[in-house]
Amino acid sequence: MNSSSVTLLASGNSLGAYIPAMHLNTYLQDRGVRTDVYVLENLYHEEIRCKINSTKKAFHADFSVALMGHKMAKPVDSSLNEAEVQLLLDAWIRDGVSHFAVFTGFWLPVLERYKAIAPSSLDFQLIRLDVCDTPSFKVHRSLYPDYDNVWLYEPSRLYPNYYIASNEKEVLPYAQRDGRILIHGGGWGIGTYASTIAELRQCGYLLDVIVYDPSEVEEDDGSTRYFGTEASWNPWSRDAQGRHSFPPMNQYVREDGILRAIPLRDYSAYTSLMRNCTAIISKPGGATLNDSLSYGIPFVMLEPFGHHELQNSNYWESCGFGIRFAEWKALDYSEQHLEEIYRRLLEQRSKINHLGRKTHAAENSSYV
Template structure:
């Protein structure tokens, strides 16, 4: 790393605070901008980090438990490993790091320490991919007003200002897509998404389902396809070259009760599903709003997880980019509605810039 590097501060606790960071990392690398992704869990105490999987499992199993956990969110200071934090701060200071893109508010206490020690002007941008405070920012309301908050979905303006993607490839026209619907429950596999699968299967809709656990995979019906991330992967681990990676994807097929796994290689397999789908069904998380805009995907929204997702749902609906599942069902699962939303999304996307190009690629010459 050197002083012109951009440090992307993510979290593995939520893929919504990890995948967009990885998209921005990938994009900036192609533009010749040095970046490094730092995942918050790597400065946690080991015993705290080890509990994350069991918490995710509990939240996946019971949406009510997940919502209660959301309400009880608190600063993570007690979970931090002081030696790991100090090593990170020392490394930033030694390299003269001054540019940060922050995808979760839980990094703010650490950034406060760096601001006090750095001895230089810092460019710290808080990436706000929701239309309201998420728990990680809400618990630091006294800190975040002192930073550059980049609201992608400014609540007072029904016009998203940017999107983040790994590239700038244009979305596919609606008529060229496969017509399949992508269904998932976010990085933790939570929400009411599972109930929609059997309902849509009865209608003969082609579905691509992202499961949280292979046990969710039903017998192959020739129409529904199941995918998931490799069980052993976690966002805070690095590969053999010391890099954070997108989750490796697997396709699952259950035939005569036997489950088979087909590794799909890199994350481009999942991005192919997004580029080609007619709509996405999920809870209204901020990262999924970004996917909707980046790929021009109509968003059929399920029950929200927390106040921020309720605001996300209201915002996307008001923009004409999404519809609540109950309303889509009332409208007889209309494809015409989806096509109208797709046209609005693609038109709006054509008028705005990729955040990485607008913010960092355009400024890069001043740091060389």
């Protein structure tokens, strides 16, 4: 890609298509690259955007509802506000925007329109965070073959191609970690993650639980910590400087029935939690696969959300980077097995490059 600027196209519908974009945004900016981040939901009709949170709550409350919604995915064209789309296309033409990193297939109809009117050559990279098509790409199978599809994971090769993080910091040695296990349900807090908490607590594990809603925080037991995204934040909002940002994170503590929210310093404080944990327990979403590889974290995988996550799970297990929760339980929650997974992750991580080196071929040859 040309080193002038990169436009990152994300979605707030899933943090799995938002957080990796923000990591890449941070990485590129730290190397002097001009970037812009656009979130698809800002092009939606207001009434459609307002329904997203209620849908998220329904999916969080009932995993079967989430699975059904996943199967009914369709193009978002009817949700788009034509006036907002036209303003965006006009701005791209005016600014000569030509280099894109795209994190969800739902942007493709907008990009098709831009291709038809842009006067210069265009460089699109579709960043594929899963082993196979997610719903956003599946519904646009007729369009995406004409683009540069950049796959982080290819099923035909049992080793990943890239990872995405805010920096290229080395993986923390396993012996130096604090022995805690991170549990979450992805950006929508869905899946079977909540049922593992009491089970692991009884085994004596120290847990860091990412809650979807602060009401899930239990009385402080001295060993389980709770964290979550600030409830007032959403991915399509901008900060005081007009920029998209990482979600503000809180630590939650409930003592004598009283809940306190303690803001984390910034999102890097949360990534420090990940770097320090001995395992992640979650559904096998693409962004969590990336966390596992980026920070060298063994992945204990729960029930997948849809076909693409099933394939993610199969792939990660085949690579030796993760284990299904039921199998880990059958091994009596073996810590030795987790450490063996860590060593395989560390070996692979040392062999591959940050995606930012491909997305932006920097003038400094050390980043090419």
